[in-house]
Amino acid sequence: MRNSFIEKLNQLNNDLIKMGGLVEDAIKNAAKALEEDDVELAKKIIAGDSLVNEAEKKIESQSLNIILREQPVAGDLRKVSAALKMVTDMERIADNAADIAEIIVTANVKSILHISASITEMAEKASRMVGDAVKSFVDVDLELAQQVVERDDEVDALFNEIKTILIENISHDKSNVDIIVDTIMIIKYFERIADHAVNICEWVYFFETGEYKSTQII
Amino acid sequence: MAELNNSDIKIVTKDVNLFYGDNHALKDVTLDILSNKITAFIGPSGCGKSTYLKTLNRMNDIVPNVKISGKVLLDGEDIYENGVNVTYLRKKIGMVFQKPNPFPMSIYDNVAYGPRVHGIKSKARLDEIVENSLKGAAIWEETKDRLKQNALGLSGGQQQRLCIARAIAVEPEVILMDEPTSALDPISTLKIEELMSQLKEKYTVAIVTHNMQQAARISDYTAFFLVGEMIEYGETQQIFSRPKNKKTEEYITGRFG
Ligand SMILES: Nc1ncnc2c1ncn2[C@@H]1O[C@H](COP(=O)(O)OP(=O)(O)OP(=O)(O)O)[C@@H](O)[C@H]1O
Numbered sequence: 001m002r003n004s005f006i007e008k009l010n011q012l013n014n015d016l017i018k019m020g021g022l023v024e025d026a027i028k029n030a031a032k033a034l035e036e037d038d039v040e041l042a043k044k045i046i047a048g049d050s051l052v053n054e055a056e057k058k059i060e061s062q063s064l065n066i067i068l069r070e071q072p073v074a075g076d077l078r079k080v081s082a083a084l085k086m087v088t089d090m091e092r093i094a095d096n097a098a099d100i101a102e103i104i105v106t107a108n109v110k111s112i113l114h115i116s117a118s119i120t121e122m123a124e125k126a127s128r129m130v131g132d133a134v135k136s137f138v139d140v141d142l143e144l145a146q147q148v149v150e151r152d153d154e155v156d157a158l159f160n161e162i163k164t165i166l167i168e169n170i171s172h173d174k175s176n177v178d179i180i181v182d183t184i185m186i187i188k189y190f191e192r193i194a195d196h197a198v199n200i201c202e203w204v205y206f207f208e209t210g211e212y213k214s215t216q217i218i
Numbered sequence: 219m220a221e222l223n224n225s226d227i228k229i230v231t232k233d234v235n236l237f238y239g240d241n242h243a244l245k246d247v248t249l250d251i252l253s254n255k256i257t258a259f260i261g262p263s264g265c266g267k268s269t270y271l272k273t274l275n276r277m278n279d280i281v282p283n284v285k286i287s288g289k290v291l292l293d294g295e296d297i298y299e300n301g302v303n304v305t306y307l308r309k310k311i312g313m314v315f316q317k318p319n320p321f322p323m324s325i326y327d328n329v330a331y332g333p334r335v336h337g338i339k340s341k342a343r344l345d346e347i348v349e350n351s352l353k354g355a356a357i358w359e360e361t362k363d364r365l366k367q368n369a370l371g372l373s374g375g376q377q378q379r380l381c382i383a384r385a386i387a388v389e390p391e392v393i394l395m396d397e398p399t400s401a402l403d404p405i406s407t408l409k410i411e412e413l414m415s416q417l418k419e420k421y422t423v424a425i426v427t428h429n430m431q432q433a434a435r436i437s438d439y440t441a442f443f444l445v446g447e448m449i450e451y452g453e454t455q456q457i458f459s460r461p462k463n464k465k466t467e468e469y470i471t472g473r474f475g
């Protein structure tokens with residue numbers, strides 16, 4: 001038994017779960033701060049981003065260390081390589097959450113929300129996708145991972161719907177350009193966040209099967 | 219095996235059982251060894267890897283109380299059939315043993331021994347074979363100035379490389395290697411691994427190794443043995459990335475026992 005190795009893998013797993021929790025909080029709070037026009041909460045998200053960056057670095061370092069010292073194979077290798085890929089997506093989600101928070105701090109949030117009820121719907125959907133992506137990883141739940149992948153279409157549809165509304169608005173009324181631009185950025189960030197949630201799920205699937213986006217990559 | 223695609227099969231073993239007295243050392247082992255490939259055999263100590271390798275060129279025949287059943291076919295011909303010329307068989311299927319076993323004669327004569335037995339007399343030709351074989355086994359530089367010295371004066375690692383040179387000197391069709399690098403330093407090990415990759419262009423190589431990284435590095439196919447049974451056999455890439463059998467996974471990831 002390679003007890004110290006297994007200990008390192010458990011540690012890596014725990015750190016990934018912890019980072020997943022931070023990222024999930026960031027996006028949930030971003031959705032909440034938007035809905036409630038909560039500038040204080042938005043500032044907290046921005047301040048919290050450095051924790052996620054540190055978590056990413058720590059996991060990258062742990063993973064490379066395991067590869068160097070333990071030469072993992074089979075499920076262990078898949079775990080470590082999935083960890084290395086996944087943290088990039090997790091870190092991007094937190095970045096995008098902070099980007100949204102920065103807009104919330106300066107923008108006219110009430111006017112943004114007034115544009116369409118679909119904006120909060122999109123924020124909640126993207127946020128739940130991240131939560132479920134993290135859960136699918138923690139529980140190694142491939143069914144849930146698959147669901148998250150499929151739910152991306154709903155977010156994309158909302159994005160397009162809101163975009164159409166924005167285009168209409170701007171052609172009628174040029175005085176609201178600031179609000180329109182802030183809105184388009186926010187929904188683009190949520191759309192990207194949903195994509196990253198999908199990526200996390202793809203790596204969960206890879207971890208279990210060695211298959212990534214329908215290709216056996218190992 | 220379905221997942222092994224259509225490269226030529228060099229050796230077929232079918233339902234091979236081997237008993238050392240009451241000890242059932244190989245249990246219904248069925249697998250095909252493919253031409254021009256390196257096949258690695260892995261598994262814990264005592265699981266029957268060496269025994270399996272030795273059944274492929276009838277090295278177990280001499281063991282008292284051994285009982286072998288099943289079929290071993292080399293190019294479709296049963297090697298256990300009556301009338302098979304075992305000396306000729308062992309020229310075709312050479313072997314490097316777990317423990318180096320140089321003959322008590324000069325380095326040169328060790329390597330020239332096989333070619334001489336098989337009728338090569340020309341001094342120039344023998345010189346050439348000896349040099350090429352020693353080079354191939356990554357031991358030429360250390361021995362070229364002492365070819366007439368007794369091989370038993372070499373270090374363990376040097377003796378092992380000499381045995382590899384001796385095995386390749388007769389240009390076997392199949393070369394069986396039982397932990398050939400377990401006593402070697404990393405540089406010689408890499409040279410031997412390099413040699414194996416060259417050998418497979420012309421020959422078929424089967425190797426037993428306890429070094430999992432080595433199996434992953436050099437072999438095309440890997441078979442995992444456990445207490446006399448062949449548990450899993452497949453492409454090396456598959457075995458080391460997503461083994462199908464839980465026991466294989468436990469063994470290669472070090473979660474065994
Ligand atoms: N000549 C022999 N006579 C009797 N029993 C033997 C003989 N050779 C091997 N055995 C037994 O057969 C079983 C398989 O041995 P074998 O040498 O094939 O194992 P192995 O997988 O090569 O192990 P290792 O990794 O330690 O070399 C063991 O139980 C061993 O004790």
Ligand SMILES: [Mg+2]
Nearest residue numbers: 267268316396
């Ligand atoms: Mg052995």
